[in-house]
Amino acid sequence: MGGSRIFRRATLALPLLAAMPARAADRLRFEALYAAWGVQGLTFTAEAKALVGRPTTMLGFMAPPLRATADFFVLTREPLSMCPFCSSDSEWPPDIVVTYLQHSLPPTAPSEVLEVTGVLELGSFTDAETGFVSQARLRRASVRRA
C-alpha cells in the first residue's frame, strides 16, 4: 500500500513542482503558525494563512514515526522523546505539522533539527491510510538537515 502511494505522489509531484515559482520558499516559524492558543482551540496567524498553497520552509524535529521508512511524518516544534503513535499514554502537542514527503525517508534522530520545505496546507484533514487527523500540513515536501 505504501509503495503505490509513494508512486502516486511521485508522479503527481513532478508537474506541480514544475509549476511552483522558481524562488526560495517562504520561511514560517513554528511560533508563527498559531496566533492564539485557547481552551476552545487554536487560530492560525495571518502570516500562516497567507502562505497556504505556497512553498514554505519550516524548521522542526521528526517525531518518532510508526515505520522505519515513511513518506509521512509529524514535524514538531520541540523534540519528542516518546512516540505518541506507539504509546497510548503520550499525546501529540497541538502545534504539529504533518509532512507528506516526495520521497520516503528513514527516521532521523529525535534531537536533529530538520529543514522541511513543502506546500503549506491548513485545515482539518484525515489521512486516509492512518486515520491521523491534522490541521497543518506540508505537502510534496523535501527534507534536509538544518
Place this chain on the structure above:
Amino acid sequence: MRSALFGLALLGCTALGAQAQVIYPIDRAAILAGSKFDFKVEFAGVVDPSRMKVTVNGRDHAEALGRGATFTAREDNKDQSAVMLRDVRLEQTGAYEVVATDGTNTAAVKWDVYAAAEPRRAKNVILMIGDGMSVANVTAARILAGQIEQGKYKRLLTMDGLPRMAMVGTSGSDSIATDSANSQSAYNTGHKSAVNALGVYASRAADTLAHPKVETLGELAKRKLGMAVGVVTNTEIQDATPAGVFAHTRRRADYVPITDQMLAFDADVVLGGGSASFLPQSVPGSRRRDEKDMIAAFRDKGYVFADSRDALAAAAEQRPGKLLGLFNLGNMDGALDRFYLKKGSVSRFPNQPDLTEQVHAALRVLEQKPEGFFLMVESGMIDKFNHPLDWERAVYDTIMLDRSVKVVLDWMGTREDTLLIVVPDHTHGMGIVGTVRDDVQSEQMRDKVSVYAEAGFPNYPAPDERGYPPSVDVSRRLAFFYSGFPDYYESFKPNLEGVRVPAVRQAGATAGPFVANERGNVPGAQLRIGNLPREAEQGVHTVDDAVLRATGPGSERLFGFVDNTYVFRAMAEALGLGRQ
C-alpha cells in the same frame, strides 16, 4: 537453565488456563449490597449450552440473580463461549459461591456481599488524591513549605494534622504494580482491576468498552442517595484519576469515549484540563475524531462553562446548578511553572486557576446540594513530574495539594458531617539523602552531595504568601533521587528550563531502547545507567504502600494496613450504603 524452567512453568499455566473458566467478579471480591455489577463467565472453548451450568449458592444463576445471563457461543467471533448478565444487584449480604461448569471443567469463586453496619453518618465525602505522592514528596514539601531548623519543623503541612492514618496496598488483580486507572478504580468501585482499566474487570473482550462493568461510588451516590458529584483535577479531565469517578473502559487512553461518558454521567462539577477532547475535530487543537462539540453539549445540559481562572471565580459566585471548567487543551501547568518559572504552557494559558481555587469553586457549587455530595479532587501532576524524575515540580504540586486540603478543612470548619480522605493512588520510589552543596569545590556535581552531618539544612527561601519558596535555584538544595530510572544524566540541579526529559529514543530508531537525553549532559552531570529495562523512558510506579490520612465520620475505620478496595468500603459505609 533458568529460562527453560521459566518457559515450562509458563506452559503449565497456559495449559491450566486453557481449561478453566474465568468468572467476573473475581474470587474473594467484596461487593457492596445493592451495587450494580456485570456478571460474566468466560469459557476457554465453545461450549454446549445444554451441558453448561452456572450456579449461585447452589441455585441456577437465573433464579438466584433474578434474570438469566446471555449466552454467546463465539465471543468476538472466536472459538470461545461466554455468558454475560449486565447490571446484577445482590441485596442480601453474606457469602456467595458461584460455580460455572461447561460439563467437563468447573471453576468456582467466592464473593462477600456487605452492607454498612450503621445508618448514614456522612453527608459529604471528599476524596483527595495525590497522584503518585510518595513519602519523600511529602517530606520535601514539609521542608520547603514548613522550613526546618535544628531538626524541628517551623510549620507542619495541613495534611499532617489529619487524625487518621493508614498504609494502603495498591496492587491490582493482574499485577503487584499498579497504575492510576487501576488504583482509582479500586477506590471508586471497591473491586480490584488491572493496569489501564477503569470501572471494569479486565476480561478478554476485544472491545475496550465491552468489559464487565462495576458501579462507581459517584454513580451509587447519585442513584441511591441523590447526592451531587464533583470531579476536580489539574490533569486532563479524561485522565485516569478523574475518569475513575465515572468511566467504564478497559483502556484509560479512550479519552474521547471517556468524554462522552462524562456527559452521560452528569456530574455537578467538572473542573480540569483536557479541552482537546471536547472540541470538534475541525478545530485546531482537537483530539476528537468526529464533529461533536462537547462544550456545547454540556452547555445544552445546563452547565455553566468557564475557561479561565477569572471565569471560574465569576461562575462560582453565581452558584450554578452545574459547572464545567476547562483551563487547558492538555494537562494544566504545575505550581512551580505557573507561579515562578513560567515554563510549560504558562505563556499560552496564562489564566489557569490553582487547584485551591478549583476546590473553592467546587465547594461553592456543591455545598448547596441538599442531599450532600461526593467530591474527588486530584493533584495529578505530582505523578506526571515524578515520572521524568523532576522532583521539584512534584514537590510544588504536593504543596499545592496540601494547600487544597486547607481549603477543604477551612470549609469544613466545625461541621462533623464530612468524611475527608487524602491519599496517593500509588507510589514512586524516591528518597532524600541529604543536600547538594555548591560550596563544596569539585568539578563533579556528585561530590557536592552531602550526607549525614555534612548535609546540614537546605537554604530555600522562606515561603511567600502563596505558601511556596519563590525559588528552587539555591546553593544548598535537597539531594533527592529516584530509585527506578532509565539511563539519564543526573545534574543535581533543578530543571529551570522545563520538565526534565531523562531519556530519548535512540537516534533514528522507531522502536528499541531509550538512551540518556544528551541535553542533560551539562557540566558536572553524572551519567546514571538505568536499572529499568531499556524500553523504559522514565521512572515507574512502585509497589510500596501509600500513606492515607483522613478525618470525619467513618475515618476511624482507616488505620494500620488497608487494601485499596477497603477505602471504597469505608466511604460507602460512611454513606450508609448497602443497607436494606
